[in-house]
Amino acid sequence: MSIEITGVSKRFGDFVALEDVSVSIPTGQLTALLGPSGGGKSTLLRIIAGLEYADTGTVGIEGLDATALPARKRGVGFVFQHYAAFKHLSVRRNVAFGLEIRKRPKDEVRRRVDELLALVHLEQFADRLPSQLSGGQRQRMALARALAVEPKVLLLDEPFGALDAKVRKELREWLRRLHDEVHVTTVFVTHDQEEALEVADEIVVINEGRVEQIGTPDQLYDEPANDFVMRFLGPVTQLGDQLVRPHDVALAPGADDPDAVAGRVARVVRVGFEVRVEVSTGEQVVLATMTRTEFLRLGLDVGATVSVRVVPGAPVVAAGPGSSSVRPGLEVRAG
Ligand code: ATP
Structure with a gap:
C-alpha cells in the first residue's frame, strides 16, 4: 500500500x-x-x-x-x-x-x-x-x-x-x-x-x-x-570556506599546484585499512582520508609539504557563520 x-x-x-x-x-x-x-x-x-x-x-x-x-x-x-x-x-x-x-x-x-x-x-x-x-x-x-x-x-x-x-x-x-x-x-x-x-x-x-x-x-x-544533511550523513571537514567529506580531499606531494591550497602534514592516524591525514594549512586543519594503498603511493610523512584540493564533482557545502572547522584529531560527526 x-x-x-x-x-x-x-x-x-x-x-x-x-x-x-x-x-x-x-x-x-x-x-x-x-x-x-x-x-x-x-x-x-x-x-x-x-x-x-x-x-x-x-x-x-x-x-x-x-x-x-x-x-x-x-x-x-x-x-x-x-x-x-x-x-x-x-x-x-x-x-x-x-x-x-x-x-x-x-x-x-x-x-x-x-x-x-x-x-x-x-x-x-x-x-x-x-x-x-x-x-x-x-x-x-x-x-x-x-x-x-x-x-x-x-x-x-x-x-x-x-x-x-x-x-x-x-x-x-x-x-x-x-x-x-x-x-x-x-x-x-x-x-x-x-x-x-x-x-x-x-x-x-x-x-x-x-x-x-x-x-x-x-x-x-x-x-x-x-x-x-551533509553533516548528518557522514563526517565532514573544512577547507577554506567549504565543508567537504574527508574522503573527497585529495593530497599531492609538494606545493606546486597553483589551484590547490598548500599545507603540511600534521598527523597521520591509521584505522584498519583507512588512513586519516591531518593537514595544517596555517589557518585550518583539514582532514583527508584515504586507503592505505593510496597513502603509501603518495609517500607522505608528518612534516611533508602537500597540495590540498577537493576532488572534482564532490559534494561541497559552504561553511556558514557558526560552522566550526575540524580540529586536530577530531571528526565532526552528528548524531
Ligand atoms: P528518538 O530518536 O529519540 O525516539 P524521535 O525523532 O523519534 O526521537 P519523537 O519521539 O517523535 O522524536 O519526539 C519528538 C518530540 O516530541 C520530542 O521532543 C518529544 O519529547 C516530544 N514528544 C513526543 N511524544 C510526546 C508526548 N506524548 N507528550 C509530549 N511531548 C512528546
Missing part, C-alpha cells in the same frame, strides 16, 4: 513536534525516517500507524483518507525497539497469536507459522520461550509476529536499536533481504545514518519536526540539500 502524508503538523502543548511534513511513500518501498533524537521520527511513525493523530494535515493510505481511522483499521503491523513478547508463550505461539485471535483454522495457522519461522530463520527455536532467545532472535520473532497477519504496511520503530553493533548489522542485512522477498511497504525509524544508507530505498531526513530532505541514499550522500 502507498502512504501519502500531506502537510502534517503535531504539537504537544506548546512544543511543535512536527511542522508541515509531507512525504509520499510508494507501494513496496523500504523507507527510513532518519534524524537526531527528538526530531519527530517516532511521532510521524505513530501518526502513520494511527497511534497518534495529526493536528492538521492528512494521512492517505492507498488513496483513501485514513487521517481519522483508528490503528486497528489501517492494516499496519508494528515492531518497537523494546519489543514485549508474551513471556509464558513459546516462540511458535507468540507468532501465531494474531492469527489465533482472528480465529483462523488450526491447520492454516500451523502452516503460516511454519512459513514465517522459516522466513526469519527461527525454525529450530519454535518451542523455546522468548527468554531463551538472544536479542537478535527476539527481534526476528517480533518481525515474524508482525508479518503473521499480513499487514499491508510494516512500521518499525528503531527495531534493532537495543542490540549490539554486530547483531544490528546482521539484522539490517537480513531486513533488506526479507523485504526483497515479501515486498511489503515498510517504514523504519533510525538515528543511525549507516543503517539508513545501507538498507533503505529512500530516506526521509527529519530534524526539529521538519523534513530536511527526501531522496535515495546516493542522492542524499552526493547531493545533500543543506549543511545539516
Whole structure:
C-alpha cells in the first residue's frame, strides 16, 4: 500500500513536534525516517500507524483518507525497539497469536507459522520461550509476529536499536533481504545514518519536526540539500570556506599546484585499512582520508609539504557563520 502524508503538523502543548511534513511513500518501498533524537521520527511513525493523530494535515493510505481511522483499521503491523513478547508463550505461539485471535483454522495457522519461522530463520527455536532467545532472535520473532497477519504496511520503530553493533548489522542485512522477498511497504525509524544508507530505498531526513530532505541514499550522500544533511550523513571537514567529506580531499606531494591550497602534514592516524591525514594549512586543519594503498603511493610523512584540493564533482557545502572547522584529531560527526 502507498502512504501519502500531506502537510502534517503535531504539537504537544506548546512544543511543535512536527511542522508541515509531507512525504509520499510508494507501494513496496523500504523507507527510513532518519534524524537526531527528538526530531519527530517516532511521532510521524505513530501518526502513520494511527497511534497518534495529526493536528492538521492528512494521512492517505492507498488513496483513501485514513487521517481519522483508528490503528486497528489501517492494516499496519508494528515492531518497537523494546519489543514485549508474551513471556509464558513459546516462540511458535507468540507468532501465531494474531492469527489465533482472528480465529483462523488450526491447520492454516500451523502452516503460516511454519512459513514465517522459516522466513526469519527461527525454525529450530519454535518451542523455546522468548527468554531463551538472544536479542537478535527476539527481534526476528517480533518481525515474524508482525508479518503473521499480513499487514499491508510494516512500521518499525528503531527495531534493532537495543542490540549490539554486530547483531544490528546482521539484522539490517537480513531486513533488506526479507523485504526483497515479501515486498511489503515498510517504514523504519533510525538515528543511525549507516543503517539508513545501507538498507533503505529512500530516506526521509527529519530534524526539529521538519523534513530536511527526501531522496535515495546516493542522492542524499552526493547531493545533500543543506549543511545539516551533509553533516548528518557522514563526517565532514573544512577547507577554506567549504565543508567537504574527508574522503573527497585529495593530497599531492609538494606545493606546486597553483589551484590547490598548500599545507603540511600534521598527523597521520591509521584505522584498519583507512588512513586519516591531518593537514595544517596555517589557518585550518583539514582532514583527508584515504586507503592505505593510496597513502603509501603518495609517500607522505608528518612534516611533508602537500597540495590540498577537493576532488572534482564532490559534494561541497559552504561553511556558514557558526560552522566550526575540524580540529586536530577530531571528526565532526552528528548524531
Ligand atoms: P528518538 O530518536 O529519540 O525516539 P524521535 O525523532 O523519534 O526521537 P519523537 O519521539 O517523535 O522524536 O519526539 C519528538 C518530540 O516530541 C520530542 O521532543 C518529544 O519529547 C516530544 N514528544 C513526543 N511524544 C510526546 C508526548 N506524548 N507528550 C509530549 N511531548 C512528546
